Amino acid sequence: AQSVTQLDSQVPVFEEAPVELRCNYSSSVSVYLFWYVQYPNQGLQLLLKYLSGSTLVESINGFEAEFNKSQTSFHLRKPSVHISDTAEYFCAVSGMDSSYKLIFGSGTRLLVRP
């Protein structure tokens, strides 16, 4: 079984400041890792994913996340945020065991202020 912990329910930050959204997971099998984003009144969109290979993965809009196996973490970072990054961010894992169902964290609301 897998579980995901997102300790921060809300992260307020000023525009152009850096941000880190934390994600830790536990699993008895190898996992794939994902960050999904949900903009206000919209559906879930994949932001980035780690399947294998390089532990640092990047999105097209400047976010990056690093898979750290020893610390079982997959923190999301962006060096300079924009107002438009205001959204709910969900970390998720899927175990390479059976159905590849996604197990989600509780989400972190990123609130970017001008």
Place this chain on the structure above:
Amino acid sequence: GAGVSQSPSNKVTEKGKDVELRCDPISGHTALYWYRQSLGQGLEFLIYFQGNSAPDKSGLPSDRFSAERTGGSVSTLTIQRTQQEDSAVYLCASSFFQDTQYFGPGTRLTVL
């Protein structure tokens, strides 16, 4: 191409009634998932279909919940004798085998 579509977008029902929620996956996707998003429980897996294999029903919260996938494409999630705690946004996702899951816009279910 078209993404995952779900209908209806909103459903209001009375306690005790049955409801059916529909999901049209992306054409060619082999796997289909149902999740629900609620204030109290966050995002939870409900059920998974992959081709002609037996579905993974391990996330269904009670025997009032069931789902079927006809012809390897469209899926219907049925909730019988709805309860207020069933109020949530029901999300469908599809993928090509175990590749990235793409989500639909969801159906917001309100049980009065």
